[in-house]
Amino acid sequence: MSTDLEPAGSRGAPADSRGALGTTAAAQASLHLGALTDEAITIIREVAAECENPVLLFSGGKDSAVLLHLALLAFAPARLPFPVMHVDTGHNFAEVIDYRDRFVAQTGVRLVVASVQASIDSGRVVEDTGPRASRNRLQSVTLLDAIAEHGFDAAFGGGRRDEDKARAKERILSFRDRQGRWDPRQQRPEPWGVLNARIRKGEHLRAFPLSNWTEVDIWNYIALHEVELPTIYYSHTRTVVERDGMLLSVGGPVVLEPGEEPFDAVVRYRTVGDASCTGAVESTASTVWDVIAEVAAARITERGATRADDTFSESAMEDRKREGYF
Amino acid sequence: MSTATAIAPRRTGQLGTLRIATAGSVDDGKSTLIGRLLHDTKTVFEDQLSAVVKASRRYGDGETNLALLTDGLRAEREQGITIDVAHRYFATTRRSFIVADTPGHAQYTRNMVTGASTADVAIVLVDARHGVVEQTRRHAFIATLLGVKGIVVAVNKMDLIDWDENEFTNIAKEVDEYVRALPTPVPVVAIPLSALLGDNVVDGSTHTPWYDGPPLLELLEEFDNQPRVEVGSRVHVQRVIRPQGGEFADFRGYAGVLAGGSLAVGDAVIVQPAGIRTTVAALHRAGKPVEVAEIGHALVVELADTVDVARGDVLVTADSTTAPGVGETVEADICWMIDQPLTVGSRWWFKHGSRTGRATVVAIDHRHDLATLDRAPTDQLGLNDLGHVRLHLSEPVVADRYVDNPDGGRLILIDEATNTTAAAAMVTSIAP
Ligand SMILES: Nc1nc2c(ncn2[C@@H]2O[C@H](COP(=O)(O)OP(=O)(O)O)[C@@H](O)[C@H]2O)c(=O)[nH]1
Numbered sequence: 001m002s003t004d005l006e007p008a009g010s011r012g013a014p015a016d017s018r019g020a021l022g023t024t025a026a027a028q029a030s031l032h033l034g035a036l037t038d039e040a041i042t043i044i045r046e047v048a049a050e051c052e053n054p055v056l057l058f059s060g061g062k063d064s065a066v067l068l069h070l071a072l073l074a075f076a077p078a079r080l081p082f083p084v085m086h087v088d089t090g091h092n093f094a095e096v097i098d099y100r101d102r103f104v105a106q107t108g109v110r111l112v113v114a115s116v117q118a119s120i121d122s123g124r125v126v127e128d129t130g131p132r133a134s135r136n137r138l139q140s141v142t143l144l145d146a147i148a149e150h151g152f153d154a155a156f157g158g159g160r161r162d163e164d165k166a167r168a169k170e171r172i173l174s175f176r177d178r179q180g181r182w183d184p185r186q187q188r189p190e191p192w193g194v195l196n197a198r199i200r201k202g203e204h205l206r207a208f209p210l211s212n213w214t215e216v217d218i219w220n221y222i223a224l225h226e227v228e229l230p231t232i233y234y235s236h237t238r239t240v241v242e243r244d245g246m247l248l249s250v251g252g253p254v255v256l257e258p259g260e261e262p263f264d265a266v267v268r269y270r271t272v273g274d275a276s277c278t279g280a281v282e283s284t285a286s287t288v289w290d291v292i293a294e295v296a297a298a299r300i301t302e303r304g305a306t307r308a309d310d311t312f313s314e315s316a317m318e319d320r321k322r323e324g325y326f
Numbered sequence: 327m328s329t330a331t332a333i334a335p336r337r338t339g340q341l342g343t344l345r346i347a348t349a350g351s352v353d354d355g356k357s358t359l360i361g362r363l364l365h366d367t368k369t370v371f372e373d374q375l376s377a378v379v380k381a382s383r384r385y386g387d388g389e390t391n392l393a394l395l396t397d398g399l400r401a402e403r404e405q406g407i408t409i410d411v412a413h414r415y416f417a418t419t420r421r422s423f424i425v426a427d428t429p430g431h432a433q434y435t436r437n438m439v440t441g442a443s444t445a446d447v448a449i450v451l452v453d454a455r456h457g458v459v460e461q462t463r464r465h466a467f468i469a470t471l472l473g474v475k476g477i478v479v480a481v482n483k484m485d486l487i488d489w490d491e492n493e494f495t496n497i498a499k500e501v502d503e504y505v506r507a508l509p510t511p512v513p514v515v516a517i518p519l520s521a522l523l524g525d526n527v528v529d530g531s532t533h534t535p536w537y538d539g540p541p542l543l544e545l546l547e548e549f550d551n552q553p554r555v556e557v558g559s560r561v562h563v564q565r566v567i568r569p570q571g572g573e574f575a576d577f578r579g580y581a582g583v584l585a586g587g588s589l590a591v592g593d594a595v596i597v598q599p600a601g602i603r604t605t606v607a608a609l610h611r612a613g614k615p616v617e618v619a620e621i622g623h624a625l626v627v628e629l630a631d632t633v634d635v636a637r638g639d640v641l642v643t644a645d646s647t648t649a650p651g652v653g654e655t656v657e658a659d660i661c662w663m664i665d666q667p668l669t670v671g672s673r674w675w676f677k678h679g680s681r682t683g684r685a686t687v688v689a690i691d692h693r694h695d696l697a698t699l700d701r702a703p704t705d706q707l708g709l710n711d712l713g714h715v716r717l718h719l720s721e722p723v724v725a726d727r728y729v730d731n732p733d734g735g736r737l738i739l740i741d742e743a744t745n746t747t748a749a750a751a752m753v754t755s756i757a758p
Binding site: 028029031032034035037038039041042045046048049073074075076077078079161162165168169184185187188189190191192193194196198199200211212214216 | 341342343410411412413414415417419420421422424436437439440443444564565567568569570573574577581582583611612613622623624626637661663675677680732733736737738740745746747750
């Protein structure tokens with residue numbers, strides 16, 4: 001009985017993986033990745049067992065792609081016992097939506113779309129205007145409304161503690177009150193990572209199986225399991241404009257300001273979020289191995305390099321998380 | 327005093343991820359030390375560093391305050407203290423590290439317990455000017471109680487005592503003697519260092535010619551964190567996997583984590599607590615078939631016979647000489663984590679492995695006085711108290727003593743009214 005339970009879209013380790021995993025350092029990395037994978041799968045199974053109606057937040061970004069891949073592995077060969085949800089800002093990269101729909105079709109998971117545009121249309125939120133308006137912050141309301149509407153009691157997210165100082169303090173299983181708020185001073189202790197999933201009606205949990213992963217770990221997993229990603233994660237030519245040291249894609253929601261000159265650049269994305277505020281980085285990395293080499297040598301965090309919204313203030317992430325953000 | 331080789335024997339095999347808990351009193355330099363490790367292993371990114379430089383100026387620090395790299399929450403930055411456990415990650419070419427940075431104040435003992443619960447090694451900071459203080463002893467005690475495999479005493483701020491060898495030796499000796507006298511002693515290694523200047527952290531130091539041990543990072547790179555005690559395998563079953571239809575219509579597997587020992591295809595196992603015997607037919611880890619699984623692995627186990635197995639059950643190797651205890655009466659060391667006190671007769675939820683039920687407190691044997699290490703008789707435990715209790719459970723658990731197998735000997739209590747986690751408990755005995 002040597003059944004391979006890898007989900008569709010993965011074909012096991014690629015032939016050239018030994019190039020990256022052949023050295024001592026790489027062997028250490030793969031031992032580390034194995035332990036992180038065990039931990040994440042254990043968390044996913046535990047939350048699915050203890051909660052009645054969980055959902056997995058799937059943006060089409062690399063962290064959520066890895067998260068979904070792990071969730072499929074956790075229950076294989078059975079189907080994923082919960083749906084996935086995309087909080088759609090309406091400011092999307094076409095490649096990401098295309099990827100999302102293909103991934104969903106291939107794996108047969110159930111997709112719920114919660115639309116920020118619908119929240120705007122119904123008057124739940126008021127959109128900022130002006131050239132720098134971003135829908136990033138509005139997502140919290142749409143997310144909380146969708147959680148309430150569907151009665152979800154747990155939402156899996158791809159958040160990692162290495163992303164931000166406030167995230168570094170977040171529990172694996174993070175409690176949200178009836179208003180969806182996070183109180184960093186009233187967090188449940190989590191000794192040994194034993195998960196306490198007890199909540200009352202109307203409250204919910206956020207579960208972060210990738211808490212202990214770093215950006216490099218994510219890419220190593222993508223390489224090892226051949227996880228498909230939206231093409232914008234790899235090098236391509238794109239028309240961009242430089243703003244506050246960041247390269248923003250032109251042609252989508254980004255509105256040009258006076259004096260800004262669009263130009264073509266060879267870029268890729270390190271994160272994928274709202275197209276209005278997610279920056280590209282100059283890169284010629286066109287394969288997963290190129291990206292791993294680039295990430296290992298990177299000198300700027302992925303959020304610092306690519307998210308205009310997080311560099312505004314030292315506590316930007318903490319403030320948004322308190323309001324119910326991912 | 328142990329030499330460095332006692333906890334870091336030179337070995338050639340692969341070493342797994344090292345989990346570190348840091349402890350020390352406020353201002354001993356814990357945040358600075360972690361900032362230094364992150365900085366000198368090139369884990370700190372330029373944008374993080376520039377944010378820290380800016381913030382250092384705003385808070386009026388002269389030098390760049392590396393401690394700001396780790397103090398994440400606004401209140402902590404404003405008050406200059408570490409309130410909550412923060413996690414940090416760094417890697418060298420030899421090993422990956424996960425650091426739980428835990429707070430120093432006595433009122434945050436529960437966070438220290440949480441930080442130490444998963445740690446292989448504790449780094450206990452001592453300010454060289456002040457020597458061993460009550461907090462040092464408290465942290466060493468908690469770390470050994472939670473089962474770290476070694477303690478590194480980081481004698482910090484050596485630059486402020488002129489790199490005095492005698493002072494260092496006295497501190498090292500005092501901690502070593504203290505730990506030797508604890509109920510569960512572990513090897514102790516001391517390092518003279520300056521977190522601020524970097525001496526003996528990542529690189530060696532020209533100021534300590536009398537010190538022939540390795541710098542801190544090298545010690546950590548070689549720290550042996552293999553499980554100390556061998557027990558038979560225990561798989562905590564989390565879920566039954568039944569695809570129902572399709573290619574795998576007849577598939578039935580048990581998803582769970584291996585919480586002790588190792589397990590191989592062909593092993594005879596007993597499903598506890600029911601006591602049914604069967605054999606492992608196949609093992610899967612992360613979707614791939616495997617022949618052998620090790621502690622911590624997330625598995626799907628296929629069994630040779632159709633037997634009744636449900637969430638909460640434990641698969642135990644049949645030939646194990648160290649069979650787990652099965653029973654409803656559990657004695658445990660406990661750390662109390664909420665304001666409302668623990669009293670005899672009180673009722674809580676418990677969670678052990680994947681099993682949940684009710685727990686009633688039958689007796690409180692004593693409270694550990696962390697200053698004197700005395701066992702003080704008491705009829706209740708308050709927030710941040712450590713004590714020893716007897717619990718009666720509504721259903722049997724399949725458990726080990728924590729000292730034999732931490733993964734199988736730990737449980738939490740949950741407050742029925744608020745649902746918050748109320749206690750961390752380490753099993754000392756199991757009886758029917
Ligand atoms: N001279 C000297 N000062 C240090 C050293 N390590 C830390 N400090 C200073 O001691 C103070 C407290 O350090 P911090 O890391 O915030 O302590 P924590 O409360 O333990 O996290 C800060 O002003 C540091 O700059 C050291 O090795 N030598």
